[in-house]
Amino acid sequence: MIKIALDAMGGDRAPRAIIEGAARATREYKCHIVLVGKERHINKFLKRNDYVKDRISVKDASEIIKMDDPAAVSVRRKKDSSISVGIELLKDKKVDAFISAGNTGAVVCAAALKLRTLPGIERPGIGVVLPSLNKPCMIIDVGANIDAKPAHLLHYGIMGAAYFKYILGAYNPSVGLLNIGQEESKGTELIKEARVLLEKSKLNFVGNVEARDVYKGKVNVVVCEGFVGNILIKVTESFAEASSELLKREITKRLLPKIGAILSLPAYRAIKRKTDYTEYGGAPLLGVDGRVLISHGSSNAKTIKNAVRVTIEYVKHKLNKHILEGLEDLNG
């Protein structure tokens, strides 16, 4: 059975939501979950949930890296944190994957330090799959590395394309480079140099894409450096929240719109499902030698349950083998 280590202490709603999500996952999916964190806490919350007994175990970790702790320092100092212990389980091949909704920087740092990056990859990247009008679109990197070099962006393209091809089943996935215009002359030096590398590669590279192309689903994979990618996904989230809040305020002002809103509810729910990050579960940290999934800091039980589902799919495929093939193609 697939074995997944889950950071029980990571995320704004941990450990309660994480453990509830794990319990729900054991009822829906065939997998074994190792909850990593303070054993006493975990057992307390576990008791309140209905789960499949032989599909959950607990691995004690006495320390917690908080959401706003400095990443590198915490990983070095808190050797018995749930993040470090979870990554160690993965390194020792006691589990097939590790999921955390905790401090992203710390997860990236622990993974790069303990698992190491794949040969040829200098920096890992986080790839988030977003919904769009046509097909889903992966943005890579959304914040693993905010000091990207042109070669890192090329590697993101290779990793994202491999993920789309082998896990999401896209034929010859298209790759675009996020820029502020489509013309070759536009963009920073980083972008211009990365464009040359991507053009020379064997990827199905379509050139520059703009932010508006993301939600139009123009390409499968959008490559960008981590700072910009992080802002991109956070803006989307906050804008979605703000506009539904504004809509609610307007609707409750008058009676007819209120009735209208009630009648429209099924449509709202359908769109919410399509744009809701809790449906998407987790984002793979690509480029490290092991399967690490990063969930949203504000993950609820449903997010975690879905992260387990995504992770099971991820474990079934030998993605890293294909990423290495993609790197070999560069030199071939």
Add this chain to the structure above:
Amino acid sequence: MIKIALDAMGGDRAPRAIIEGAARATREYKCHIVLVGKERHINKFLKRNDYVKDRISVKDASEIIKMDDPAAVSVRRKKDSSISVGIELLKDKKVDAFISAGNTGAVVCAAALKLRTLPGIERPGIGVVLPSLNKPCMIIDVGANIDAKPAHLLHYGIMGAAYFKYILGAYNPSVGLLNIGQEESKGTELIKEARVLLEKSKLNFVGNVEARDVYKGKVNVVVCEGFVGNILIKVTESFAEASSELLKREITKRLLPKIGAILSLPAYRAIKRKTDYTEYGGAPLLGVDGRVLISHGSSNAKTIKNAVRVTIEYVKHKLNKHILEGLEDLNG
């Protein structure tokens, strides 16, 4: 009467939408508009519109800088373009302001070249005012300069705060620095150095803000470098379009939601007004010695009419004097 030069040839729907917008503006606001561009074309479209005769004149310009022309090269080569001629009118004080929905890079370049930046300002910045849950929020820069230094970000803070204080009437406007986390330890070297400069200034600087704070209206002014700012506003736009398209698809699938949607229409319209860039008209190019407003490339007549309204407000205030005071405060 306030005199405004308007680039009749700039924008995806030029000249038709621009001229229609100008005509509408003359019926609503007390100002004189100089339409800059190919005289014959302008007169042809002008005839089809209802406008106040003595409030519109035409200034011929024989060339057009296209939306995707390389900025610097075009400004140098096309000396008689509508953008260059419009900026010249402003430089020669024949008008009080210039509005263009054309090639943004070319407008920035022509303005910096012909009008020059204010003493002490190295690079101009475009400030866009976005709606939020509480108060509007200005993002500066959204793409005038994609090679920002820490001092440029400091200057954006000073210029944005001056705009908020003197034009939007905010008391002691708050300024935040866009980052991927609130902690001091986060961000690129550019961000860390800019943070030190902003902290030392006399601005009401609240530290790092995240993308999610933009729509929560946490601060009045969000400072960022142009590449990131450009992605931020374009993502918002495209996400808003994509989600309303998705909602439409869901709603038309079934009858009850359809009736519901019709009843909710007034609420939709209210939210659309609040998030629609056509309502906001134009974004000031701050830091140059003259008043330049940049409108969205896909501006329609309403956007242009609103840009004229925003420009009239802008002309009424001596913003550049206040920006210079803000710069003096740095050394005082």
